[in-house]
Amino acid sequence: MDSINNGELSFEQAMERLDSIVSKLENGDVPLETAIELFQEGMKLSRLCGSKLEQVEQKIEMLIETEQGFQKKTFAPVNDDKGE
Amino acid sequence: MANQPRIFSIKELNRYIRMKLESDSLLGDIWLRGEISNFTHHSSGHMYFTLKDKDSRVKSIMFASHNQRLPFIPKEGTKVLARGNVSVYERDGNYQFYVTAMQPDGIGSLYLAFEQLKSKLDAEGLFDAARKRPIPAHPRAVGVITSPTGAAVRDILITLQRRFPSIPVYIYPVLVQGTQAAPSIVKAIEAMNRFGETDVLIVGRGGGSLEELWAFNEEAVARSIAASVIPIISAVGHETDFTIADFAADLRAATPTAAAELAVPHLSELRSRLERQLQRLHQGMRYKLQEDREKLQRLQRSPFFLYPRKYLLEQAERLDRLTDKLEQRTRLTAERGHTRLARLRTALASHHPGERAAYAAKRREGLSKQLEHAMASLLKERKLALHGTIRQLDALSPLKVMSRGYGLVYDENEDRLIKSVAGVEPGNIVKVKVADGRLDCRVLDVKGD
Numbered sequence: 001m002d003s004i005n006n007g008e009l010s011f012e013q014a015m016e017r018l019d020s021i022v023s024k025l026e027n028g029d030v031p032l033e034t035a036i037e038l039f040q041e042g043m044k045l046s047r048l049c050g051s052k053l054e055q056v057e058q059k060i061e062m063l064i065e066t067e068q069g070f071q072k073k074t075f076a077p078v079n080d081d082k083g084e
Numbered sequence: 085m086a087n088q089p090r091i092f093s094i095k096e097l098n099r100y101i102r103m104k105l106e107s108d109s110l111l112g113d114i115w116l117r118g119e120i121s122n123f124t125h126h127s128s129g130h131m132y133f134t135l136k137d138k139d140s141r142v143k144s145i146m147f148a149s150h151n152q153r154l155p156f157i158p159k160e161g162t163k164v165l166a167r168g169n170v171s172v173y174e175r176d177g178n179y180q181f182y183v184t185a186m187q188p189d190g191i192g193s194l195y196l197a198f199e200q201l202k203s204k205l206d207a208e209g210l211f212d213a214a215r216k217r218p219i220p221a222h223p224r225a226v227g228v229i230t231s232p233t234g235a236a237v238r239d240i241l242i243t244l245q246r247r248f249p250s251i252p253v254y255i256y257p258v259l260v261q262g263t264q265a266a267p268s269i270v271k272a273i274e275a276m277n278r279f280g281e282t283d284v285l286i287v288g289r290g291g292g293s294l295e296e297l298w299a300f301n302e303e304a305v306a307r308s309i310a311a312s313v314i315p316i317i318s319a320v321g322h323e324t325d326f327t328i329a330d331f332a333a334d335l336r337a338a339t340p341t342a343a344a345e346l347a348v349p350h351l352s353e354l355r356s357r358l359e360r361q362l363q364r365l366h367q368g369m370r371y372k373l374q375e376d377r378e379k380l381q382r383l384q385r386s387p388f389f390l391y392p393r394k395y396l397l398e399q400a401e402r403l404d405r406l407t408d409k410l411e412q413r414t415r416l417t418a419e420r421g422h423t424r425l426a427r428l429r430t431a432l433a434s435h436h437p438g439e440r441a442a443y444a445a446k447r448r449e450g451l452s453k454q455l456e457h458a459m460a461s462l463l464k465e466r467k468l469a470l471h472g473t474i475r476q477l478d479a480l481s482p483l484k485v486m487s488r489g490y491g492l493v494y495d496e497n498e499d500r501l502i503k504s505v506a507g508v509e510p511g512n513i514v515k516v517k518v519a520d521g522r523l524d525c526r527v528l529d530v531k532g533d
Binding site: 011012015021022025026032035039052061062063064065 | 221222250254351355361362364367368376
């Protein structure tokens with residue numbers, strides 16, 4: 001649960017966790033309290049995954065390495081069709 | 085007298101020269117640049133032609149087994165690079181060039197470098213399938229190493245946008261042709277590995293001539309691709325273009341667009357995957373709740389909760405039944421004890437001492453009868469034996485002898501039989517036993533014989 005709250009999970013990690021939660025719920029054998037906790041965690045995960053999928057704004061940056069390290073610049077494609 | 089010179093046959097000479105040529109390391113695998121003339125493609129499949137340049141010519145053969153995969157059709161006047169070995173056609177005594185591979189000249193030197201580098205790196209194992217890293221199913225971000233202008237980067241961005249708009253993309257701009265291209269690509273791959281925020285790299289450029297694509301055939305680029313920790317998808321030129329970079333990459337995409345498709349999953353696939361998971365989550369929870377609710381209802385409906393008084397009565401009845409059973413059991417057990425006792429008594433009585441005494445008396449009577457009988461027969465036996473002995477004794481008895489007139493002379497005390505005159509003095513008393521009595525006598529005289 002903590003790992004979700006601090007937002008560190010990648011989409012794939014969140015999906016994997018969601019997978020294992022669903023399997024546990026489907027197998028029965030968990031106490032009701034645990035089942036409720038799992039369900040709540042599962043809902044959070046699915047919202048997290050959903051929001052990751054639906055971010056509409058594509059983040060495209062140009063990476064430039066300087067002496068200060070990596071700098072990110074917004075990338076604006078130039079279309080001069082040289083076939084490169 | 086001069087030595088007789090050795091005379092060779094022509095065949096021997098030709099064979100010797102052939103052996104000389106074939107054992108030469110340079111002639112065994114040599115590349116020639118020349119122009120094709122007198123070209124004949126024989127019905128057997130073999131190609132016969134002459135390779136010539138402005139100064140010289142050499143007869144050449146390319147056997148069917150080698151020319152089947154020729155990437156072009158040789159014609160009169162085609163300038164080619166040909167690879168093969170030199171040998172002798174023994175029958176005619178002329179040497180020929182036996183071509184094993186051939187391609188049009190022009191791009192020839194590049195092609196040669198390509199083949200040489202490819203086989204060198206291949207021998208090193210740089211292209212081994214085991215070295216290939218898997219492309220992650222869902223990368224956090226995609227790195228793109230290409231020219232920031234032009235078709236390749238545009239195709240890649242459009243495709244990424246279409247498939248998965250939310251994925252972050254980092255573009256590392258590089259030169260993709262010219263002498264500075266290779267070092268610039270190598271630097272970018274190293275930088276992307278240090279940057280570390282991308283899980284997959286696309287390295288490539290759009291289509292072009294072999295010369296334009298050349299940077300992707302350079303050894304330094306191939307090595308940095310192989311050395312990258314982040315998996316690399318190569319995307320150089322068009323579908324038909326194969327570069328050394330493609331062999332070194334973890335995955336080769338036919339085009340930059342294909343590379344973008346391979347780099348990220350399709351958003352709609354992920355959406356439906358998430359949707360499925362969400363449905364299963366709800367269904368699993370519903371099922372769990374329903375299961376628990378049913379369990380609770382079953383418990384609530386149990387007779388104990390519905391009719392507690394009835395339950396108590398049932399328990400009282402059960403207690404009574406058990407008490408009855410207990411009594412019955414106790415009785416039965418006592419009866420069984422009695423029966424057993426009686427049986428044991430009977431057994432014990434049969435072992436009473438009185439019984440044993442009667443039996444012993446009976447046995448004693450039998451035994452004494454036996455004894456008497458044995459005694460009687462023994463006596464009888466002995467009596468008979470005695471009679472026998474008496475008869476024997478009788479026969480041997482001195483009395484019997486004496487009855488024929490013999491007497492036995494004893495000394496006075498009757499304890500010594502006198503068998504000699506020695507020791508007998510006149511006047512001694514001797515006693516003479518005869519058959520029917522004894523004579524006490526006095527010795528008058530003693531006379532030896």
